[in-house]
Amino acid sequence: MPRISDQEKADFKQAVYEIVAAIPSGKVSTYGEIARLAGFPGYQRMVGRILREVSDEMGLPCHRVLNSQGRLVPGWAEQSELLKDEGITLKPSGCVDMRKFGWNPMDNIDEI
DNA sequence: AGTTTGACTGGAG
DNA sequence: CCTCCAGCCAAAC
Secondary structure (H helix, E strand, C coil): CCCCCHHHHHHHHHHHHHHHHHCCCCCEEEHHHHHHHCCCCCCHHHHHHHHHHHCCCCCCCHHHEECCCCCCCCCCCHHHHHHHHCCCCECCCCCECHHHHECCHHHHCCCC
16 A cells, blocks of 8 residues: 555656756766655655656656666666766766765755 | 565665 | 665555
8 A cells, every 4th residue: 555645646756857857967866865855755666666667758867867876777778878978987887976976956056 | 465576775795 | 896685665466
């Protein structure tokens, strides 16, 4: 039994779209981070499920969403090129350096 | 209605 | 760096 209503589920889905669309080029985010920003901490798997469903549609930059380890999506060969085009380099291990490319929404504030 | 699965996570070998 | 595992939550079986 879902712990959230269908309405909340729809809101969550919408929030995920908004957040992913807000990730600036050259930066990356994580499933857990997005779930938190959407207001549903602990729903990383749902984020993954949602992004998997859209994949190539809506023009969402879902290639900028990685797991907490900075690891790329398994079975998506193009992703590394998409990231590379934005200036995101991969470590020898094939992972992204989250400390360097991780997106912090607060970056916009700038003048605090 | 019970079990398995997955674009997850953090920690343990 | 690798794999394995428990915890997680909704969807798919």
